[in-house]
Amino acid sequence: MPRPGLGAEGVPSPGVTERAVCVIGTGLIGGSLVRAADKAGRTVWGTSASIDTADAARADGFDVTTDTDAALRRAVGTDALVVLAVPLPALPDVLRRVDAVAPTCRMTDAVSVKVATADAVDRFAPRARYVGGHPMAGTADSGWAAGSAALFADAAWVVAADDGLDLDVWADVAELAWACGARVVPAAADEHDLAVARISHLPHLLAAVLAAVGAAGDDELALSLAASSFADGTRVAGTRPELVLAMCEGNRDALLAAVDDALGRLGAMRGALASTGGLAATVRAGYAGRERWASSRGPDDVRARLTGLSPLAELREIGRRGHALVGWAV
Amino acid sequence: MPRPGLGAEGVPSPGVTERAVCVIGTGLIGGSLVRAADKAGRTVWGTSASIDTADAARADGFDVTTDTDAALRRAVGTDALVVLAVPLPALPDVLRRVDAVAPTCRMTDAVSVKVATADAVDRFAPRARYVGGHPMAGTADSGWAAGSAALFADAAWVVAADDGLDLDVWADVAELAWACGARVVPAAADEHDLAVARISHLPHLLAAVLAAVGAAGDDELALSLAASSFADGTRVAGTRPELVLAMCEGNRDALLAAVDDALGRLGAMRGALASTGGLAATVRAGYAGRERWASSRGPDDVRARLTGLSPLAELREIGRRGHALVGWAV
Numbered sequence: 207m208p209r210p211g212l213g214a215e216g217v218p219s220p221g222v223t224e225r226a227v228c229v230i231g232t233g234l235i236g237g238s239l240v241r242a243a244d245k246a247g248r249t250v251w252g253t254s255a256s257i258d259t260a261d262a263a264r265a266d267g268f269d270v271t272t273d274t275d276a277a278l279r280r281a282v283g284t285d286a287l288v289v290l291a292v293p294l295p296a297l298p299d300v301l302r303r304v305d306a307v308a309p310t311c312r313m314t315d316a317v318s319v320k321v322a323t324a325d326a327v328d329r330f331a332p333r334a335r336y337v338g339g340h341p342m343a344g345t346a347d348s349g350w351a352a353g354s355a356a357l358f359a360d361a362a363w364v365v366a367a368d369d370g371l372d373l374d375v376w377a378d379v380a381e382l383a384w385a386c387g388a389r390v391v392p393a394a395a396d397e398h399d400l401a402v403a404r405i406s407h408l409p410h411l412l413a414a415v416l417a418a419v420g421a422a423g424d425d426e427l428a429l430s431l432a433a434s435s436f437a438d439g440t441r442v443a444g445t446r447p448e449l450v451l452a453m454c455e456g457n458r459d460a461l462l463a464a465v466d467d468a469l470g471r472l473g474a475m476r477g478a479l480a481s482t483g484g485l486a487a488t489v490r491a492g493y494a495g496r497e498r499w500a501s502s503r504g505p506d507d508v509r510a511r512l513t514g515l516s517p518l519a520e521l522r523e524i525g526r527r528g529h530a531l532v533g534w535a536v
Numbered sequence: 537m538p539r540p541g542l543g544a545e546g547v548p549s550p551g552v553t554e555r556a557v558c559v560i561g562t563g564l565i566g567g568s569l570v571r572a573a574d575k576a577g578r579t580v581w582g583t584s585a586s587i588d589t590a591d592a593a594r595a596d597g598f599d600v601t602t603d604t605d606a607a608l609r610r611a612v613g614t615d616a617l618v619v620l621a622v623p624l625p626a627l628p629d630v631l632r633r634v635d636a637v638a639p640t641c642r643m644t645d646a647v648s649v650k651v652a653t654a655d656a657v658d659r660f661a662p663r664a665r666y667v668g669g670h671p672m673a674g675t676a677d678s679g680w681a682a683g684s685a686a687l688f689a690d691a692a693w694v695v696a697a698d699d700g701l702d703l704d705v706w707a708d709v710a711e712l713a714w715a716c717g718a719r720v721v722p723a724a725a726d727e728h729d730l731a732v733a734r735i736s737h738l739p740h741l742l743a744a745v746l747a748a749v750g751a752a753g754d755d756e757l758a759l760s761l762a763a764s765s766f767a768d769g770t771r772v773a774g775t776r777p778e779l780v781l782a783m784c785e786g787n788r789d790a791l792l793a794a795v796d797d798a799l800g801r802l803g804a805m806r807g808a809l810a811s812t813g814g815l816a817a818t819v820r821a822g823y824a825g826r827e828r829w830a831s832s833r834g835p836d837d838v839r840a841r842l843t844g845l846s847p848l849a850e851l852r853e854i855g856r857r858g859h860a861l862v863g864w865a866v
Binding site for chain 2: 342361362364391393397398400401402404405406408409410411412413414415416417418419420421422423425426427428429430431432433434435436438439440441442443444445446447450451454455458461462464465466467468469471472473475476479480483484485486488489490491492493494495496497498499500502525526527528529530
């Protein structure tokens with residue numbers, strides 16, 4: 207039976223609701239994925255490096271083990287989709303096990319940077335049928351207990367759409383995202399990294415700088431007067447530092463570009479303030495940017511097929527237009 | 537009868553609930569003040585440069601006119617407290633009328649910068665018995681219709697506490713703030729300006745820069761992926777540019793110091809990211825700053841008297857410790 211998204215020329219594949227899922231790492235994201243896939247009717251199992259986490263997950267009724275090799279062997283036996291849901295620094299060890307036990311498995315990930323992850327896959331598990339992913343969901347909490355089957359509802363789930371990727375695995379990842387309630391945003395790995403540097407990683411760093419400046423006084427007056435503008439502007443500075451560092455430091459090149467853009471704009475503003483005293487250019491550009499974002503929310507949901515001469519190039523254009531895939535075109 | 541806050545050596549004065557209030561400018565802040573003072577039982581009247589605003593206020597049952605001179609003459613006749621609630625650029629014209637019609641009136645203001653306002657008073661209405669104020673409340677909306685008697689409830693209301701100010705008018709301003717439900721934070725004018733530069737004006741400028749960087753891409757991908765960290769970090773960039781400009785440009789010197797602090801921290805971060813790739817110093821300092829703010833909220837409310845050798849110096853120390861006055865000590 208041809209797969210809905212692939213059309214007659216697509217690779218034959220099991221029905222969309224049947225692909226089993228093997229989740230490596232069951233913290234906030236992986237743990238939520240185990241729950242969401244289970245709720246969607248998938249066969250799903252997971253692994254954790256922590257005995258306590260595996261015990262807690264089993265106590266909640268889920269199939270989670272500490273034996274990564276066994277979980278990967280089971281993925282080979284059922285042609286399951288393997289999802290890497292560990293922090294970037296933990297990838298090399300996990301990928302070595304993949305290469306040893308399930309070298310050609312269907313594989314995706316939930317790591318927040320895509321170029322560094324693809325590089326690690328190329329190096330440590332080069333035979334895997336890998337298509338990168340990034341479900342853009344999270345909370346201030348972490349760990350298995352913080353997870354929820356609803357975490358991905360209406361979230362954007364970026365799926366890497368660089369030329370040469372395996373279309374059948376691409377369909378697997380998209381269908382998993384839809385099963386979890388998310389909308390699929392196709393993007394080239396490097397374009398993803400530049401985008402999240404600007405709208406996710408830079409906000410964390412500016413919040414940190416603002417919080418440090420606000421607290422820098424030698425008395426309590428400033429902090430005692432801080433109200434909503436400071437509260438909003440520094441909210442993500444309250445995120446656990448390890449999480450912010452893992453996210454931002456793994457996206458160094460793209461983040462440098464975003465930081466330099468911000469520094470350039472701040473420097474120009476400083477110059478204008480010192481010379482003419484005028485801030486209109488800065489304030490109006492910011493107002494226009496915020497308005498553009500506010501008015502662009504809720505872009506059209508679209509449907510497409512993985513067919514044609516350049517299906518992934520067409521998908522990338524969908525993402526660049528700010529749209530999201532919600533299913534296959536009929 | 538001696539005034540409660542001033543003690544036996546204080547200037548005799550009417551009872552605290554009786555001082556009438558004349559509000560010049562009935563936009564969001566002035567309009568809210570008219571409503572709040574009325575609700576507190578004060579005799580209150582206001583002025584607007586706009587016939588439409590005055591009509592709307594009268595239709596709502598309040599005593600608002602477009603005749604500023606008449607309002608000021610009435611203030612002279614009743615020894616009322618005049619409150620300047622116009623934007624900084626409108627101050628010179630208003631102060632010229634004060635100097636012509638009510639030159640020695642009791643006077644305060646609700647402008648968000650205190651040094652520039654005090655300078656304008658010195659220049660255009662130097663005989664007024666002026667004590668600066670800054671009720672730190674606001675919404676994203678503006679104008680009479682957006683006002684509310686509850687706007688100042690639990691808000692910080694900074695009252696300038698530089699040496700040499702008129703203690704009787706100081707008590708007037710504090711009692712008006714309390715009547716409106718606010719807590720009084722005493723601060724020197726220049727210390728106020730430095731503090732708000734760091735915790736209010738800089739947040740607006742960083743939000744503007746972040747919004748501009750986020751919208752700078754030549755496609756819609758980044759904005760379509762922007763979620764809570766971008767939404768929070770850019771919220772105040774959606775404020776009407778004229779309001780942000782009036783606020784920030786009037787606080788140029790203090791704002792330059794805050795911007796330079798932020799630029800220094802961002803530059804150091806950029807250097808660390810480019811050289812070692814490490815962001816720990818930035819992220820941890822931001823986390824510590826946010827935690828310090830979060831844990832410092834709800835400082836002790838204190839009571840004091842305007843007595844002793846240096847009553848205003850003692851009040852300034854209360855503000856520096858992050859505390860607020862909620863009434864006179866008995």
